Amino acid sequence: MPDGMENRSGEQTFEWLVDCTSNLQASQLQPPVVSAAVPQRLSARSKPLTASIVSTAAKIEDLTAFVRSLAPEPGMLAPRFFLASLLPRFCRPCVVVVSQGSRVAGLLYARERLVAGVPTGVVLGDDTLGAMVVARPEEIESVFQCAVETLLKRKAALRFRVASDHLAILQAETAKANAEIHSYREEFHAHLELPQTYDEFLAKFRSHTRHNFCRYRRRSELAGNEFCPNLPFTDFRTAAKTLFPKETYARHESSFRQCVAMIEAMPSQILVGLRRSSGEWMSLAGGWCTGDRAVLNMQLNDRTYGRESVSLVLRSYLIEGLINRGIRELVFWAGTSPPLSSYIVPREEFMTYVDSRSHPWRLVRLTCVALAKLSSSHIWQVAEMGVARRQRKPQHMSVPDAICPPKSS
Numbered sequence: 117m118p119d120g121m122e123n124r125s126g127e128q129t130f131e132w133l134v135d136c137t138s139n140l141q142a143s144q145l146q147p148p149v150v151s152a153a154v155p156q157r158l159s160a161r162s163k164p165l166t167a168s169i170v171s172t173a174a175k176i177e178d179l180t181a182f183v184r185s186l187a188p189e190p191g192m193l194a195p196r197f198f199l200a201s202l203l204p205r206f207c208r209p210c211v212v213v214v215s216q217g218s219r220v221a222g223l224l225y226a227r228e229r230l231v232a233g234v235p236t237g238v239v240l241g242d243d244t245l246g247a248m249v250v251a252r253p254e255e256i257e258s259v260f261q262c263a264v265e266t267l268l269k270r271k272a273a274l275r276f277r278v279a280s281d282h283l284a285i286l287q288a289e290t291a292k293a294n295a296e297i298h299s300y301r302e303e304f305h306a307h308l309e310l311p312q313t314y315d316e317f318l319a320k321f322r323s324h325t326r327h328n329f330c331r332y333r334r335r336s337e338l339a340g341n342e343f344c345p346n347l348p349f350t351d352f353r354t355a356a357k358t359l360f361p362k363e364t365y366a367r368h369e370s371s372f373r374q375c376v377a378m379i380e381a382m383p384s385q386i387l388v389g390l391r392r393s394s395g396e397w398m399s400l401a402g403g404w405c406t407g408d409r410a411v412l413n414m415q416l417n418d419r420t421y422g423r424e425s426v427s428l429v430l431r432s433y434l435i436e437g438l439i440n441r442g443i444r445e446l447v448f449w450a451g452t453s454p455p456l457s458s459y460i461v462p463r464e465e466f467m468t469y470v471d472s473r474s475h476p477w478r479l480v481r482l483t484c485v486a487l488a489k490l491s492s493s494h495i496w497q498v499a500e501m502g503v504a505r506r507q508r509k510p511q512h513m514s515v516p517d518a519i520c521p522p523k524s525s
Contacts, residue, residue, distance in 0.1 A: 165221060165258065167266035168213040171228070173199055176211050182220045183250055189383060191406045192247035198225045200377040203370055206230055210239050210271075212263035214251075222251025222259030228271070237272030237477070244277050244304050244465050245411070245447065261285050268293040272477045274470040277304055283466050290470050302467040306448040306460040314436040325455045332425040333432045339424075340393040343433040347387040349380060355389060355397045356416060364419040364427075375414040379404060386410060388437075390430045399426040401434060403449070410438050413449035431456070 170176055176195045183190045191197070202209060207227040214221045225248050226241040241248050251259040260282060267274055268289060276286065283299060290297040311317050318326050347355070353376055360372055379385055382404035390399040398421050403412040412434075417427045438446060452460070471477065 163217045165262045166215050167262055168215070169266065169270060170211045170213055171209050173209065176209055179211070179213065179220075179223060183223070186250065186252060190250075191382060191384075191404070192245060192411075193250050194381065197247075197378065197381040200381040201374065202227055203374055205370065207240065208235065210267075212266055214259045214262045221255055222249060222263075224249050224260065224263035224267075226267070226276075229275075236480075239267055239271050239274050241274070241276040241278075242304070243279065243282055244463070248276075257285065261289060264289045265293070268295055268470065268472075272472045272474070272480075274468070276468045276470070277302070278466055278468060280464050280466065283468060286468055286470060295473060296471045297468065299466045299468040301465065303460075303463055303465055304450060304467075306452045306457060307463060308446045308448070308452075308456060308459060309461050310435065310439050310444050310446055312439070314439050317435060317439060320459065321455070325458075328425070328428060328455070329432050333429050336390070336424065336426070336429045341398065341429075342391055342393065343430070344389045344391065345433070345437055347389055349385060349387060352387040352389070352400065352402060353380075356400055356402070356414075359397050359400055359416045359418060362418045362420065364417045364422060372414075375402070378413055386412065386434070386438075388430065388434050390426055390433070398424075399430040401430055405441075405443065408442060408444045409447060410443045410445070411447045411449060428455075 170179075176199060179195050183193055183195060187193060198211070199209065207229055210226045210228040212224040212226065214223070224241070226239045229236045229238040229240060243249065249256055249260050249263075264274070264286060274286075276282075278286065286299075287297060311320070318329060321329070356372075356376060360369070379387070379402045384405040386401070386403040386405060388401050389397055391397045397418070399415065399417045401412060401415040403410060403414070405411075415427060415430070417430075435446065448456070448460075451457070471481065
């Protein structure tokens with residue numbers, strides 16, 4: 117820890133760190149679109165790959181035609197969905213466009229962490245649902261490799277959630293760039309496999325869990341509550357805005373708006389609810405479907421009905437409906453709570469920290485370590501980007517976590 121650090125106030129230290137970050141960013145200063153030649157080659161082709169870093173929403177929207185040329189219904193790969201998933205207060209877009217001559221070969225979606233509106237050079241990416249890299253199947257590895265190499269040249273650090281195959285590429289590119297890498301196994305989303313029938317689904321539970329699924333749903337039906345399986349999006353949004361202030365677990369309104377925007381950006385939506393006979397909403401859940409997979413990214417439960425387990429009741433209806441539609445996997449965005457957390461399928465996924473060895477960046481990292489140890493100030497607390505429901509882990513990192521890997525890594 118630098119001498120005199122312990123004598124700084126929280127606000128002074130924060131301003132000092134922003135200055136350090138600004139200076140570091142100045143050394144990497146770039147326009148919204150930056151091109152860099154990268155000596156990579158795609159199989160059976162002769163021209164080298166080049167990469168551009170795009171940071172404006174308009175430029176990213178312009179990539180829609182390319183994405184649709186690969187997938188007429190791109191879903192989570194669409195630029196619109198990527199932009200909806202951002203929290204502008206905490207990050208800005210950082211999309212790497214990989215080209216070969218005049219042909220766009222692929223994209224890598226990422227975002228750059230902001231501190232007090234200042235870009236930090238820390239790039240965050242999540243490939244755990246296959247929505248980070250857009251390219252033809254035979255070109256995905258080359259596109260990812262080129263994009264990572266470009267980011268390591270232009271940015272200070274990468275924070276990527278990846279599967280084991282992409283971890284190997286990150287390790288290889290980190291070694292070539294003489295950067296530091298730390299990784300540890302982490303499962304971010306929760307994956308629940310769905311069988312052919314709802315009875316098979318209940319049969320895999322322990323008796324107590326199975327009993328609760330049936331008992332609370334039966335009670336709800338006897339009370340005259342109504343399950344609404346296919347809400348129009350405008351009705352869902354209006355109901356969610358009404359229910360949000362009464363939600364069981366408080367969270368920032370920006371996170372709520374983000375979850376709703378992500379659902380709106382998807383063509384195949386899941387919009388379900390549970391309401392009393394009077395029309396009062398007790399629970400709402402939203403998400404989307406892609407193929408035979410469903411993703412649930414938000415659930416709101418009225419805290420006044422906690423004893424009625426409205427969350428469990430709504431999920432029982434939802435899961436039965438998904439199974440009847442032929443859905444074979446339900447993904448809970450950023451994880452789920454008991455009892456379903458006991459039945460998720462583990463995935464081989466890794467949280468990876470890649471850092472430049474430059475002296476300015478090492479100084480920033482050491483400073484954040486010191487601040488994380490010394491201060492519990494609100495300065496270092498950021499809004500959870502999580503779904504509107506109970507969860508323990510945030511969807512993005514606080515400043516110290518984003519910059520410094522945990523000791524166990």
